[in-house]
Amino acid sequence: MNLAIEHVTKKYGNHHAIDDISCEFSNGVYGILGANGSGKTTLMRMLATVTTPTAGIIRVNGKNILSLGDDYRDMIGYLPQHIGLYKNFTADKFLHYIAALKGLSKKEAALKIEELLDLVNLMDVRKKKVGTFSGGMKQRIGIAQALLNDPKILIVDEPTAGLDPKERIRFRNLLSSISGERIVLLSTHIVSDIEFIAKEVLILKNGRLLHKRNPQELLHEIAGKVWLVTTAESEIPRYQDMFKVGNIVRSESRVELRIISDDRPSLAAILTTPNLEDLYLYFFEEDFDAGPVKV
Numbered sequence: 573m574n575l576a577i578e579h580v581t582k583k584y585g586n587h588h589a590i591d592d593i594s595c596e597f598s599n600g601v602y603g604i605l606g607a608n609g610s611g612k613t614t615l616m617r618m619l620a621t622v623t624t625p626t627a628g629i630i631r632v633n634g635k636n637i638l639s640l641g642d643d644y645r646d647m648i649g650y651l652p653q654h655i656g657l658y659k660n661f662t663a664d665k666f667l668h669y670i671a672a673l674k675g676l677s678k679k680e681a682a683l684k685i686e687e688l689l690d691l692v693n694l695m696d697v698r699k700k701k702v703g704t705f706s707g708g709m710k711q712r713i714g715i716a717q718a719l720l721n722d723p724k725i726l727i728v729d730e731p732t733a734g735l736d737p738k739e740r741i742r743f744r745n746l747l748s749s750i751s752g753e754r755i756v757l758l759s760t761h762i763v764s765d766i767e768f769i770a771k772e773v774l775i776l777k778n779g780r781l782l783h784k785r786n787p788q789e790l791l792h793e794i795a796g797k798v799w800l801v802t803t804a805e806s807e808i809p810r811y812q813d814m815f816k817v818g819n820i821v822r823s824e825s826r827v828e829l830r831i832i833s834d835d836r837p838s839l840a841a842i843l844t845t846p847n848l849e850d851l852y853l854y855f856f857e858e859d860f861d862a863g864p865v866k867v
């Protein structure tokens with residue numbers, strides 16, 4: 573399976589939501605990383621044929637996906653950012669309903685739904701109403717509906733937003749386990765969602781594709797630029813003014829700052845091994861939320 577994006581642009585008025593992107597995908601998980609507004613959802617929607625490019629072509633195995641029409645849609649599974657679930661349907665009924673929409677026979681649907689409820693670990697609650705589900709359970713049934721037609725291309729838009737860490741890990745492992753024989757495209761602004769499961773990470777910024785590489789290669793990009801500086805609490809604002817400061821770890825009277833900088837930020841600064849969170853800070857400084865301070 574080969575999916576190719578060729579010089580794709582999507583404009584809304586004069587605004588380029590996606591700006592001349594080209595890249596290719598083969599089987600495996602791809603993480604599409606970008607801050608809010610970078611164009612992730614627009615790209616996913618074009619790949620799912622919910623919207624069409626202003627310019628450029630998307631091809632699957634060499635054929636334009638728009639010419640393939642339903643033949644292409646039969647190949648894909650899509651979990652949009654905001655999935656409309658029928659709250660009063662039970663999990664079982666919801667999946668049967670979507671299976672009917674996707675054209676599965678009753679017999680095929682029954683078999684597939686058994687398999688998927690097991691895969692997403694919702695067998696025990698199959699008779700419960702979807703409206704009573706937690707965020708994580710809703711995302712898992714969302715993946716189950718996207719997998720009903722056994723898609724060769726699975727498109728998942730920011731699936732872990734609002735999930736607690738445990739559910740996030742469970743969801744990540746689920747995606748990883750189903751990635752073998754298909755292309756999985758996963759958009760997120762949460763680095764840890766893709767750090768361990770993506771064979772390649774795409775960095776999207778202001779509608780442009782800055783990088784598409786495997787995580788290790790991407791980390792080379794900032795090798796020699798991540799520093800640890802131990803200093804006094806009162807020095808934090810000065811460093812924040814001058815540098816990109818990530819984690820701040822406090823201990824007794826001192827603080828340790830994680831700093832991204834081409835040059836050594838102070839004489840006592842020590843180089844450290846970069847991680848993908850540093851990379852995110854490097855590319856999306858203005859959108860970075862370092863999270864709770866560790867003590």
Ligand SMILES: Nc1ncnc2c1ncn2[C@@H]1O[C@H](COP(=O)(O)OP(=O)(O)OP(=O)(O)O)[C@@H](O)[C@H]1O
Binds near residue numbers: 609
């Ligand atoms: N239907 C639309 N009409 C006008 N502008 C749009 C439309 N959809 C998206 N945009 C704009 O295109 C840009 C990319 O938006 P998009 O939703 O694709 O980004 P995103 O990376 O998915 O962000 P988020 O994480 O917030 O969903 C933004 O500037 C957005 O305001």
